[in-house]
Amino acid sequence: MSAVRDLVALLAGRQDPAALAPRAWDGVISVARAEALLGTLACRLAEAPLPPPVAALFADQRAAVAVAQAQALWEAEMARRALTSERLEFVLLKGTAYAAAGLSCSEGRQIGDLDILIPWHEVGRVENELLESGWEWVKSDPYDDAYYREHMHELPPMIHRSRDRMIDVHHTILPRTHRRTPDPLVLVSEAVATADGFTVLCPVDMVCHCAAHLLADGDLQGGLRNLWDFHCLTRDFAAADPDFWDRLAARADKHELGPEVARAARLAQALYGATLPAGWSQPRAADRLYVRRLLARDDWGRPTDFLLQQAFYIRSHWMRMPPVLLARHLWTKWRRNQ
């Protein structure tokens, strides 16, 4: 079996780690690193019998993730201190939200930038407060800046001057020009508090955002990690709420994300062995392409299947903006690179 399939099977619990050939771990570790899943795998196999060098490496990863998550939560706390003095509230998104809420997908999860969601009408005030509290713009290219502000779902990225950490300020979860338009008012108004007083999306919205991030907002790079998030979130939420899948379907329709949520569920079933309720698992022909794209890595951790990757890249732009705008954007970018 290829290393990427071994990785997926280990996460899903289908592959017995003790039965893996010692040298097969090379590829599993490289692919897991490339997919930002090494910490997740290390936590998943914390109790498993492993070759001693792998056990030692995984222990390192678990310790490293604990530090990185504390740092990510500290960054959220810094944003809270900057914004709450002006009574500005925000919702944590993605990795930091999962860690703040103590969800199982955060076990071992790498967390990149701090992602927050705020209501559209507060964008100007939030921006000012962050700039006054030590964040600054990463790049000051006028076209990019205007592009972000006119068409995107977030402000241009900012970085903190002394802590060197990035923050992405979202006012909705997909670009404004995207074919799908989730309802940001619902996202903010139904957000829920965590034990530590942060705010995160409610379960159905969190899953909708996860599916949108996985399937509607990019070319599926890092897709295995996002799909693992989706799998853990839906499994845990469904275990706590028998009506979860029905409520999820209704909410996904409201956000125009029905097809994405349904496809993410089928992919989680295909790769991670998710259990789906009746009616959720009719396969679609295109699912096979998505699986192939998600598994497009060789045993050295290199991306493979170049044409398929390009196809998904083009698809991501096609979904993000209407053709005329896309043409103008690509033209401007191309001319500037000449």
Add this chain to the structure above:
Amino acid sequence: MRYGTRLAVGPVQFRIGSDWAAPIAALNRLYAGYPRDEDRPADATVRLFAARPWRRRLRPSVQIGGDFTVPDALPLPLSMGLLAAEMGMNLQVALGWRRHLLLHASAVAKDGRAAILSGESGSGKSTLAALLGEDGWRLMGDEFTLVDPASGDALAFPRAVSLKNAAIAEVAARVDPARLGPLLAGTPKGDIRHLIPRADAVAAMHDPVRPALLLFPRFGGEAAVEPMGEGEAFVRLTEASTNYVALGETGFAALLRLVRETPAFAVSYPDSATGMALVDRLWAEAAR
């Protein structure tokens, strides 16, 4: 990948793959005397590959990749494949290693205790360590020194020493030519030639040693020794560490213990002989 090898330097097991045979053959020659465990899973993967398919044969140039890569890294001509491999290995350790506090420093040991030499490139830390390694010391490494947060001990990373420019002739005059790699002339870092550490240094590479002396050498100028306070040594070493921030409190505690328990000195020296004499003098004082 088409060609590959596996080798262990200190605690790190590498898997190195390449589109060409030559860099792998050169590595295997340099590391022939190192212990090998073909079945040990790799901690880190390095890839040497052609940036474009035709660059395999047509003016072949080596792109450095692996588990960790740096964006915009320039490829090297195939004649410098060995340097590419070395840079790839360093990169994986610098960006990926989390078990120990990683100091960008050379180190030598004697009687179970270590002198750690930290400095930027050009400070002469590699050359001094290489020369001391031929002069009664055990060479622990010329590039990285690892500090175990649990015990406070220093651990060796004795990769093949990367001798640069004038240091090549200086060291070559003292060692068996069979211990030298090929001359890589005109690399982006100047002329480079690798030195295979002595067999006893390689055999002892897993033996931890207690740090006894922290030195901050500076090549050039009058011979001078200046005691350094804990605070300055701490700050300098945070800058010399690639994983201090990532280790969080563990890294802080390990570094604090190191500077509290180890006397530190800034050392200027006009030539290697003087530098070695100063190290020996400080060592004799520290050992008392």
